Amino acid sequence: MAGYAAWLKERAAAGNLRCLRPVARIGPGRLRLGSGPELLDFSSNDYLGLSRDPELIAAARQGLEMYGAGSGAARLMSGDLELFHELEAAVAGLKRQPAALVFGSGFAANTGIIPALVGRNDTVIVDRLCHASIYDGCRLSGATLIRCRHNDMGHLEECLARVRGRGLLVVESVYSMDGDLAPLREIVALKEAAGAMLMVDEAHATGVFGKNGAGAIAAAGLTDRVEVAMGTFGKALGSYGAYVAADAGIITLLLNRARSFIYSTALPPAVVAANLAAIRLMGKRPGMGGELLARARFFKEELIRQGIAGEPGPSQIVPLLIGDSAAAMSLVEQCLDGGLFLTAARPPTVEPGRARLRLSVTLDHAAEDLSRAAEVIAAAAAGLGLRPEMF
Numbered sequence: 286m287a288g289y290a291a292w293l294k295e296r297a298a299a300g301n302l303r304c305l306r307p308v309a310r311i312g313p314g315r316l317r318l319g320s321g322p323e324l325l326d327f328s329s330n331d332y333l334g335l336s337r338d339p340e341l342i343a344a345a346r347q348g349l350e351m352y353g354a355g356s357g358a359a360r361l362m363s364g365d366l367e368l369f370h371e372l373e374a375a376v377a378g379l380k381r382q383p384a385a386l387v388f389g390s391g392f393a394a395n396t397g398i399i400p401a402l403v404g405r406n407d408t409v410i411v412d413r414l415c416h417a418s419i420y421d422g423c424r425l426s427g428a429t430l431i432r433c434r435h436n437d438m439g440h441l442e443e444c445l446a447r448v449r450g451r452g453l454l455v456v457e458s459v460y461s462m463d464g465d466l467a468p469l470r471e472i473v474a475l476k477e478a479a480g481a482m483l484m485v486d487e488a489h490a491t492g493v494f495g496k497n498g499a500g501a502i503a504a505a506g507l508t509d510r511v512e513v514a515m516g517t518f519g520k521a522l523g524s525y526g527a528y529v530a531a532d533a534g535i536i537t538l539l540l541n542r543a544r545s546f547i548y549s550t551a552l553p554p555a556v557v558a559a560n561l562a563a564i565r566l567m568g569k570r571p572g573m574g575g576e577l578l579a580r581a582r583f584f585k586e587e588l589i590r591q592g593i594a595g596e597p598g599p600s601q602i603v604p605l606l607i608g609d610s611a612a613a614m615s616l617v618e619q620c621l622d623g624g625l626f627l628t629a630a631r632p633p634t635v636e637p638g639r640a641r642l643r644l645s646v647t648l649d650h651a652a653e654d655l656s657r658a659a660e661v662i663a664a665a666a667a668g669l670g671l672r673p674e675m676f
């Protein structure tokens with residue numbers, strides 16, 4: 286029998302088998318599973334609620350009608366619509382970097398950028414909690430991989446000392462599963478002292494932190510000290526795709542060497558137009574990220590008020606540590622009965638024994654939604670004899 290059957294059985298037995306659940310979107314932050322009741326969605330990365338924004342929808346419709354449903358080819362063939370260049374200029378402006386390049390997705394960007402920057406004779410240092418796409422990019426590059434303990438500056442210094450000037454360091458500015466921030470100032474100082482190059486993934490920071498949603502690099506005032514700033518359009522910016530902002534030399538390198546850019550069809554025009562509208566909207570409504578963080582803060586205070594242990598973290602991502610995968614799944618099911626749609630992050634997405642609920646607050650959540658959710662979660666956990674810990 287093929288090895289995969291045993292693999293599936295093992296996964297299921299450990300409570301870690303994933304499955305799909307079709308949803309119907311029925312309003313801002315609300316969905317339905319099949320013919321079930323209305324649920325509040327706490328698992329979306331549409332942090333600013335932009336996926337349904339009339340300006341994005343109108344821009345996408347116009348892009349679709351002007352240019353058609355698809356781009357027809359890769360950028361380096363005939364798929365290079367002028368719209369891409371407009372979007373890249375907007376990204377470079379937002380990130381205050383000389384140039385930018387759009388990729389099909391964040392996953393494609395990370396698996397394309399890293400092998401374009403480093404190869405067999407190089408070393409790449411990655412924070413242990415980095416996204417799967419960063420690890421896959423490292424593997425594809427053939428570079429020696431060093432995994433650095435999460436946000437541990439002492440360990441990072443040791444790792445950098447082993448590399449001696451030939452290294453690439455990759456971190457995220459907001460970590461997707463823990464919701465904590467990288468200490469970017471310290472990281473930048475250490476990589477500069479070591480002569481290494483820094484790439485920062487801003488997937489969960491773009492649109493949330495920094496002026497006009499420019500990200501956590503900008504918020505820390507480090508724009509001209511980070512060589513490669515990557516981020517996505519699929520989360521706070523409400524659509525799909527990814528960008529990288531860097532100096533013109535790096536952008537030229539990427540469009541000559543990043544295979545996921547070269548050998549892949551350009552994004553559909555509707556998506557590119559929506560992304561451009563999202564960046565413009567952030568300039569027009571500069572308070573969105575701050576408002577989101579204030580709501581997230583309110584939600585964490587409500588959880589504490591309901592007796593949930595732990596410390597409120599700094600971002601819109603709220604992790605509640607459960608530990609055991611099956612217990613986390615039971616809590617998810619209980620919350621579902623209470624009208625909340627949320628997801629558990631389980632191994633291998635997170636470390637073994639650290640299964641958690643990973644909640645995200647969005648601008649589609651009103652204060653009363655957040656209060657009700659905190660109440661439902663606390664009651665469900667108490668009913669199951671669990672003591673979730675916020676961190």
Ligand SMILES: *Cc1c(COP(=O)(O)O)cnc(C)c1O
Nearest residue numbers: 390391392416461486488517519
């Ligand atoms: C979501 C995510 C990606 C992948 O982006 P997609 O556009 O969804 O493919 C990359 N890096 C991080 C940190 C992410 O959270």
